[in-house]
Amino acid sequence: MKQSTALKIATGVAAAAIGGFFVYSRATRPPVINPAVPEPAKPVELTRYLGKWFELARHENRFQKGLDAVTADYALEPDGRIRIANAGRQGGAQGEYSYAEGHAIVADEATNAKLKVSFFGPLYTGDYWVLDHGDDYEWSIVGEPGGRYCWLLHRDPRPAPAVVEALLKRVEALGYDRWALRITRQG
Structure with missing residues (x-):
């Protein structure tokens, strides 16, 4: 029973950390400077x-x-x-x-x-x-x-x-x- 509780807590902490990182990375992105990015103009060798x-x-x-x-x-x-x-x-x-x-x-x-x-x-x-x-x-x-x-x-x-x-x-x-x-x- 204690192991199950510890696993739930660990899972919750990991989910919170991943969620926090996601929110941080989304919040610190630069603003959009091109709302309509074109497809690449030509192939690349x-x-x-x-x-x-x-x-x-x-x-x-x-x-x-x-x-x-x-x-x-x-x-x-x-x-x-x-x-x-x-x-x-x-x-x-x-x-x-x-x-x-x-x-x-x-x-x-x-x-x-x-x-x-x-x-x-x-x-x-x-x-x-x-x-x-x-x-x-x-x-x-x-x-x-x-x-x-x-x-x-x-x-x-x-x-x-x-x-x-x-x-x-x-x-x-x-x-x-x-x-x-x-x-x-x-x-």
């Missing part, structure tokens, strides 16, 4: 997408709050998953180093433009859509179907201002509020 990217801008979010000098490095694992290594520095290029590693799987094999990404194990995954990219994979605009997240990536940490402006206009053409994006200082 994964081998060309792999490698190092520099973040030019993003819609600020809790897991990157205050980070600058942000990079994302994608590599194909032997099991077919994509390893993601994100790094940045808190408050500027000389700030405290931050690193997160995750994995992605292709969610849409017809285009390879939609991935499922996880930094917290298989129980929590997020959508990662390559909404558009340069023909030579020199730039990429990434979002997700909820319209709360947007990243502007480039192979060069400091492309010419005219290039950045053209990419911000493309972000706008995809339906995002470009003024809601935070420009990332690359140092």
